[in-house]
Amino acid sequence: MRRERAALVAAVSQASALGLHTECWSLAVTAVVLFEAYGFYDEWRSTHLTALSAVVRAGDHRGEAAVRYSLGSLELFEQRYGRARVDLDRAAELFADLADEYGRALVDRNLAILDRLTGDFDRSCQRSRAALVVLRSHGDRSGAAHVLANLAQLAMDTGRVDEALAVIEDAARAVEDLPNRRLAAQITHRRGLVHLRRGEGETAEALFDRVLTFARAVDDRSAALHGMVGLGEALELRGDPVAARRSFEQAAVLAESLGEKRMRAHALLAIGRLDLGLGDRAAAAAAAVQALDVIEGAGLTLLEDQCRAALAVARGDAPGGAAGRTRPPA
Incomplete structure (x- = not known):
C-alpha cells in the first residue's frame, strides 16, 4: 500500500510537470478513495495542492472547482473549518458559474455538514434539502444517502429522534444494493x-x-x-x-x-x-x-x-x- 500511494503522488506530480492539468486533477481526485480509507491525509493534501496549482495555471475552472471541493472535504474531515469553508464556497461559486447544478449540489452537501458541525442547523437543513432534490434528479443514490445521513443527525441534534430513525432507514434503503460497501458502513454507523x-x-x-x-x-x-x-x-x-x-x-x-x-x-x-x-x-x-x-x-x-x-x-x-x-x- 505504501508503494501504491507513493506511485499515485508521483503520477500527480508528473502530470503537473508535463502540463497535463486535466489528467493531474482527475487522478488526484480519484485517489481520494484510497487516501480517505487508509488515513493518508498528507498525500491527499499534497496531491490536491499540486493539482490546484496546475488547474489555476491552466485557467481550468472545472478542474479548480473539483479540486477545491475535494480539498475542502479533507479540511472538513480534519476540522479545519475556516479553511474548509473558503475552499467549499469557492468551489460552489465555480460550479455555479459553470451552470453545473450537480457539482454545486455535491458542494452544498458538504457545506451542510459544515453548517451542522458549527451550529447553524437551519442553514444546514436548507442546504441539505436543496442538494437532495438535485442529487435525486441526477440519480445519485450515494450522494442522496449522504445528505439523508446529515438530515438524520440534524433531527437527532434537535430532539426529533423518531424522525431521525425514519430518515436514516430511508438512507439505508437507498444504498442496500449499491456496491459501495464503505458508504453502507457509514450509514450503518449512523443507524447505530x-x-x-x-x-x-x-x-x-x-x-x-x-x-x-x-x-x-x-x-x-x-x-x-x-x-x-x-x-x-x-x-x-x-x-x-x-x-x-x-x-x-x-x-x-x-x-x-x-x-x-x-x-x-x-x-x-x-x-x-x-x-x-x-x-x-x-x-x-x-x-x-x-x-x-x-x-x-x-x-x-x-x-x-x-x-x-x-x-x-x-x-x-x-x-x-x-x-x-x-x-x-x-
Missing part, C-alpha cells in the same frame, strides 16, 4: 447512533459490530475509529463499563494516530464519564481537560461547550448525571 439515542443498546451494538467487521476486512481505519466509539457507547448503555472503556481507549489511541481531533475528544469525554461513574472526579476532570486541549482552536464550539460542561460536573461545579455524553457526528 440513532438507536443509541433511542436507548436501544442491543440494536446499536449489533450495528456497530457490523461497522467494525467491515473496517477489519478492508483495513479502513477511519471506519474502525467510528465503530469503536459507537460500540463503547452501546456497551456503556448496556451496563458493561469495562468493555466500554476498552473500546473508548482503543478509539482514543487510533484517533490520535489519524489526527482525528473530534473523535479523540469524544472518546476522552466518554472515558471521563466512566471515571465519574466510579466516583473518580480527578480522573474525570483530567479527561475533560485533555479533550479540551485536543480540540483547542479547531472551531468546534459545540464540542468545546460539552467539554467545559463535563469539566464543571467533574469538579462539582454543576449537576452530574450526563457529563460529556455526546453523540459523535460522522
Whole structure:
C-alpha cells in the first residue's frame, strides 16, 4: 500500500510537470478513495495542492472547482473549518458559474455538514434539502444517502429522534444494493447512533459490530475509529463499563494516530464519564481537560461547550448525571 500511494503522488506530480492539468486533477481526485480509507491525509493534501496549482495555471475552472471541493472535504474531515469553508464556497461559486447544478449540489452537501458541525442547523437543513432534490434528479443514490445521513443527525441534534430513525432507514434503503460497501458502513454507523439515542443498546451494538467487521476486512481505519466509539457507547448503555472503556481507549489511541481531533475528544469525554461513574472526579476532570486541549482552536464550539460542561460536573461545579455524553457526528 505504501508503494501504491507513493506511485499515485508521483503520477500527480508528473502530470503537473508535463502540463497535463486535466489528467493531474482527475487522478488526484480519484485517489481520494484510497487516501480517505487508509488515513493518508498528507498525500491527499499534497496531491490536491499540486493539482490546484496546475488547474489555476491552466485557467481550468472545472478542474479548480473539483479540486477545491475535494480539498475542502479533507479540511472538513480534519476540522479545519475556516479553511474548509473558503475552499467549499469557492468551489460552489465555480460550479455555479459553470451552470453545473450537480457539482454545486455535491458542494452544498458538504457545506451542510459544515453548517451542522458549527451550529447553524437551519442553514444546514436548507442546504441539505436543496442538494437532495438535485442529487435525486441526477440519480445519485450515494450522494442522496449522504445528505439523508446529515438530515438524520440534524433531527437527532434537535430532539426529533423518531424522525431521525425514519430518515436514516430511508438512507439505508437507498444504498442496500449499491456496491459501495464503505458508504453502507457509514450509514450503518449512523443507524447505530440513532438507536443509541433511542436507548436501544442491543440494536446499536449489533450495528456497530457490523461497522467494525467491515473496517477489519478492508483495513479502513477511519471506519474502525467510528465503530469503536459507537460500540463503547452501546456497551456503556448496556451496563458493561469495562468493555466500554476498552473500546473508548482503543478509539482514543487510533484517533490520535489519524489526527482525528473530534473523535479523540469524544472518546476522552466518554472515558471521563466512566471515571465519574466510579466516583473518580480527578480522573474525570483530567479527561475533560485533555479533550479540551485536543480540540483547542479547531472551531468546534459545540464540542468545546460539552467539554467545559463535563469539566464543571467533574469538579462539582454543576449537576452530574450526563457529563460529556455526546453523540459523535460522522
